[in-house]
Amino acid sequence: MVSQTIPVEVISEKSGGSAEVTLVPIHVMGRRYMVPSDLTIMKAMEYAGYQFTRGCGCRGGICGACGTVYRLPDSHRVEVALACQEIVKPDMFLSQLPFFPQNKAVYCIEELDVDEGTLAALYPEIFKCIGCGTCTRSCPQDIEVMDYMAAAIRGDIARVAELSFDCVMCGLCIARCPAEEAQPLVAILARRIYGSHIAPRAQHLQERVQQIDDGRFEDDLNELMKKDLVELKELYVGREKEPDMPDPNWRPTDSSYL
Amino acid sequence: MPYPQELKDYIKQVESTRPERVERKRRGEEFASLSLDGREERLKSYHPDYKDDALRDIRVGVSKGYGISPEIVDTLEARSRIDPDRIEFDEVDHEADVLVIGGGGAGGAAALMAAKQGAKVIIATKLRLGDANTMMAEGGIQAASKIHSDSPYWHYLDVMGGGHFTNDPDLVKTLVSQAPKVMSWLEGLGAMFSKDPDGSLRTMHGGGTSRKRMHYAGDITGAEIMRTIRDEIRNHPERIEILEFSPAVELILDENGVASGAVLYNLDTREYVIVRAKAVVMATGGSGRLHMRGFMTTNHYGATGDGLVMAYHAGVPLVFLHSVQYHPTGIVFPEQAEGLLITEKFRGAGANVVNVDGEQFVYEREPRDVEAASIIRECSDDMHKGVPTPTGKVGVWLDSPMLEMLHGPGYVRKEFPGKYILFRRYNIDVAKEPMLIYPTLHYQNGGVEFKPDGATVLDGMYAAGEVSGGVHGENRLMGNSLLDVTVFGRLAGESAAEYASKRDLPSGMNLDHLRKYHEELDKTGIETERVAPVILPDYTNPDVKERQVVIAP
Numbered sequence: 001m002v003s004q005t006i007p008v009e010v011i012s013e014k015s016g017g018s019a020e021v022t023l024v025p026i027h028v029m030g031r032r033y034m035v036p037s038d039l040t041i042m043k044a045m046e047y048a049g050y051q052f053t054r055g056c057g058c059r060g061g062i063c064g065a066c067g068t069v070y071r072l073p074d075s076h077r078v079e080v081a082l083a084c085q086e087i088v089k090p091d092m093f094l095s096q097l098p099f100f101p102q103n104k105a106v107y108c109i110e111e112l113d114v115d116e117g118t119l120a121a122l123y124p125e126i127f128k129c130i131g132c133g134t135c136t137r138s139c140p141q142d143i144e145v146m147d148y149m150a151a152a153i154r155g156d157i158a159r160v161a162e163l164s165f166d167c168v169m170c171g172l173c174i175a176r177c178p179a180e181e182a183q184p185l186v187a188i189l190a191r192r193i194y195g196s197h198i199a200p201r202a203q204h205l206q207e208r209v210q211q212i213d214d215g216r217f218e219d220d221l222n223e224l225m226k227k228d229l230v231e232l233k234e235l236y237v238g239r240e241k242e243p244d245m246p247d248p249n250w251r252p253t254d255s256s257y258l
Numbered sequence: 259m260p261y262p263q264e265l266k267d268y269i270k271q272v273e274s275t276r277p278e279r280v281e282r283k284r285r286g287e288e289f290a291s292l293s294l295d296g297r298e299e300r301l302k303s304y305h306p307d308y309k310d311d312a313l314r315d316i317r318v319g320v321s322k323g324y325g326i327s328p329e330i331v332d333t334l335e336a337r338s339r340i341d342p343d344r345i346e347f348d349e350v351d352h353e354a355d356v357l358v359i360g361g362g363g364a365g366g367a368a369a370l371m372a373a374k375q376g377a378k379v380i381i382a383t384k385l386r387l388g389d390a391n392t393m394m395a396e397g398g399i400q401a402a403s404k405i406h407s408d409s410p411y412w413h414y415l416d417v418m419g420g421g422h423f424t425n426d427p428d429l430v431k432t433l434v435s436q437a438p439k440v441m442s443w444l445e446g447l448g449a450m451f452s453k454d455p456d457g458s459l460r461t462m463h464g465g466g467t468s469r470k471r472m473h474y475a476g477d478i479t480g481a482e483i484m485r486t487i488r489d490e491i492r493n494h495p496e497r498i499e500i501l502e503f504s505p506a507v508e509l510i511l512d513e514n515g516v517a518s519g520a521v522l523y524n525l526d527t528r529e530y531v532i533v534r535a536k537a538v539v540m541a542t543g544g545s546g547r548l549h550m551r552g553f554m555t556t557n558h559y560g561a562t563g564d565g566l567v568m569a570y571h572a573g574v575p576l577v578f579l580h581s582v583q584y585h586p587t588g589i590v591f592p593e594q595a596e597g598l599l600i601t602e603k604f605r606g607a608g609a610n611v612v613n614v615d616g617e618q619f620v621y622e623r624e625p626r627d628v629e630a631a632s633i634i635r636e637c638s639d640d641m642h643k644g645v646p647t648p649t650g651k652v653g654v655w656l657d658s659p660m661l662e663m664l665h666g667p668g669y670v671r672k673e674f675p676g677k678y679i680l681f682r683r684y685n686i687d688v689a690k691e692p693m694l695i696y697p698t699l700h701y702q703n704g705g706v707e708f709k710p711d712g713a714t715v716l717d718g719m720y721a722a723g724e725v726s727g728g729v730h731g732e733n734r735l736m737g738n739s740l741l742d743v744t745v746f747g748r749l750a751g752e753s754a755a756e757y758a759s760k761r762d763l764p765s766g767m768n769l770d771h772l773r774k775y776h777e778e779l780d781k782t783g784i785e786t787e788r789v790a791p792v793i794l795p796d797y798t799n800p801d802v803k804e805r806q807v808v809i810a811p
């Protein structure tokens with residue numbers, strides 16, 4: 001089987017390519033290691049001998065466990081990365097920042113009074129933002145963090161929700177903010193308010209829940225559960241399929257079990 | 259790594275057949291799906307589960323004689339990671355009504371519901387709360403929410419058919435009837451599902467669905483659900499205590515053999531920690547990081563099947579572990595992203611799967627196992643229709659650019675921002691170029707046996723989520739697992755709280771079940787250095803390991 005790899009991920013990386021592996025130097029918290037040039041930072045650290053307990057979660061760029069800062073020799077800039085996503089760069093000096101303290105406000109989402117002041121009431125420090133843009137430059141997800149913080153100050157909750165949707169809560173923006181903000185916490189509060197208070201609730205969902213509570217499908221389901229294999233297969237094969245192309249007005253010809 | 263010239267040349271084949279394939283799709287003409295017999299034949303010949311040496315019998319414990327993946331058998335035929343004689347119970351470190359083991363979707367839902375019932379809850383989790391497979395789910399969550407075109411009845415049929423009619427009917431009934439409620443619960447918590455302006459939930463097809471009932475939040479559905487649940491958990495500090503970097507290593511039983519807590523391990527300080535609890539919810543998720551049959555995996559770092567081992571040590575049977583789910587579409591190129599998942603939503607939206615000649619060879623929405631087996635077949639020596647990569651692998655194309663033709667320019671970027679960004683890092687524009695894919699180890703179809711209310715044969719222990727088995731039979735359909743974890747997570751949390759409320763503080767805590775298990779291993783003649791649960795995979799460079807020494811304090 002061609003696409004199989006042996007369990008050790010770094011080895012699969014090594015043996016996957018051509019026999020020649022180009023090694024480049026990286027500096028993990030100041031210590032130099034030679035690692036294959038095409039590995040992600042995470043796999044390179046494992047290649048170097050690390051076994052992660054912190055700083056590694058999904059390995060797929062979505063959990064935000066592996067926030068990393070680094071500098072390159074020819075620039076004064078502090079760069080950021082998700083270690084599981086970014087390929088090593090020769091001579092990078094890196095450190096993971098797997099945790100940064102943050103104080104979450106505690107609230108009951110259902111009972112929040114929602115207006116322009118809600119975010120500020122729970123996170124009054126948003127007004128301290130000086131609009132420096134460091135957060136935006138520090139976001140490995142390319143999120144316009146400063147803009148969503150500005151929207152938060154204006155009380156535009158929908159805008160915060162929209163702009164911050166791809167936030168993985170890695171905390172790198174928090175770590176670098178001169179105003180000591182907790183941007184991802186403001187953002188998730190905004191998204192949850194948007195989802196529960198601002199976006200209209202799904203009417204059809206409420207109706208369906210009501211139908212279920214009224215026991216509407218009990219008999220249909222019990223009947224199905226009693227079917228033997230042959231009958232069940234027949235019903236399965238005969239299912240009418242909703243077509244691929246979007247058509248909100250599509251209705252099945254057989255509406256008996258709806 | 260943009261596509262090198264040789265792959266670009268192959269892409270021309272895909273482009274040459276694309277206009278016609280799009281036309282057919284527009285006319286509603288689909289590639290013929292396999293008959294039920296055809297499916298079975300395909301699976302038998304090409305699915306990894308059906309290979310001769312795919313399964314090995316377990317030689318000890320309650321499910322002795324049951325043949326499952328050798329990698330899981332290895333963890334069951336290992337000694338416990340702890341020596342029962344070295345653990346002291348005089349000092350209990352934490353006390354709770356309900357101990358939830360695992361901080362993913364199932365554990366999170368269980369904790370919230372248990373707390374709502376008034377229980378004092380501890381969540382012990384291996385890494386951070388939310389470092390879990392739930393966080394990684396992209397495609398969506400199924401629920402028959404559309405009142406004019408769908409119902410739990412049709413959902414039930416789809417689930418059963420997907421699972422080859424082997425599923426536990428009671429569990430499926432609970433799954434499909436609770437589904438809309440769970441969606442409503444999540445909506446109320448503020449999860450931002452993709453909606454029309456009037457608030458109607460957007461839905462699409464997934465593999466094996468007869469109706470469009472896949473709900474989604476962009477292409478990060480699981481992350482949206484997980485971070486919402488996590489935030490909600492943190493809104494209850496008085497009721498829910500969170501212990502991160504504290505994997506459970508074994509269950510603790512009381513003098514009557516009732517589950518009464520767990521031994522945890524502090525990953526930072528390496529001490530053990532004793533939690534006493536009146537009820538336990540096992541929600542440790544899957545086992546992709548055991549790399550069954552050497553496959554690459556989509557799973558998160560902590561998916562090592564620990565819950566199976568802990569529950570099995572305490573006498574809970576395992577079911578449906580003989581089938582493992584390979585996701586049809588894992589990335590094979592670029593190499594750095596190898597194994598990562600391409601959500602089934604691409605196929606749900608109509609993207610064809612095509613071979614090296616740009617030809618379709620399988621309907622893109624077969625159940626996952628059939629789809630995966632078909633791709634493996636196409637790349638096999640029997641067919642020779644795979645696309646070779648520069649790094650010596652083979653894959654087939656997932657034709658994402660055709661979605662731009664079907665649904666309008668900008669569609670791919672808008673509906674699949676996550677994957678769009680991922681590939682852009684490698685200078686590949688998936689709105690214009692197709693993706694090269696091959697099956698990847700994805701989901702543990704089976705697990706510990708349990709009832710709709712979460713109960714297991716072990717009194718005091720409840721189970722929910724990927725660690726459990728029966729809901730999906732031998733094959734899970736996309737979108738039914740996020741549903742499974744929220745539905746059964748909630749139910750297990752409620753049941754555990756209820757059980758705890760009727761029970762006194764456990765006394766006579768012990769680990770005798772481990773002593774017995776070790777005896778059985780000895781009697782069966784299984785001599786091994788292996789210990790389990792695995793806790794973390796080890797990807798440390800073996801050359802380095804060779805040179806590692808312990809310097810005495």
Ligand SMILES: Cc1cc2nc3c(=O)[nH]c(=O)nc-3n(C[C@H](O)[C@H](O)[C@H](O)COP(=O)(O)OP(=O)(O)OC[C@H]3O[C@@H](n4cnc5c(N)ncnc54)[C@H](O)[C@@H]3O)c2cc1C
Binds near residue numbers: 386387400479740741
């Ligand atoms: C890449 C990917 C995409 C997916 N896409 C979809 C999709 O689109 N739709 C869908 O329905 N399903 C999807 N799934 C499947 C679905 O996400 C999972 O099956 C489901 O979320 C599992 O939830 P869970 O709570 O059971 O386990 P998890 O979410 O994995 O949570 C388990 C938790 O337990 C912890 N844990 C493990 N061992 C221990 C221990 N010893 N002690 C303490 N804690 C422990 C883990 O660290 C983790 O936090 C996808 C899965 C993956 C990997």
Ligand code: SF4
Binds near residue numbers: 129130133136149176
């Ligand atoms: S880094 Fe802090 S102060 Fe600067 S713009 Fe961002 S939130 Fe405002």
Ligand code: SF4
Binds near residue numbers: 140145171184
């Ligand atoms: S907004 Fe902040 S926490 Fe969110 S992904 Fe960007 S840097 Fe990380």
Ligand code: FES
Binds near residue numbers: 055059063066082
């Ligand atoms: S490990 Fe999850 S984002 Fe990198």
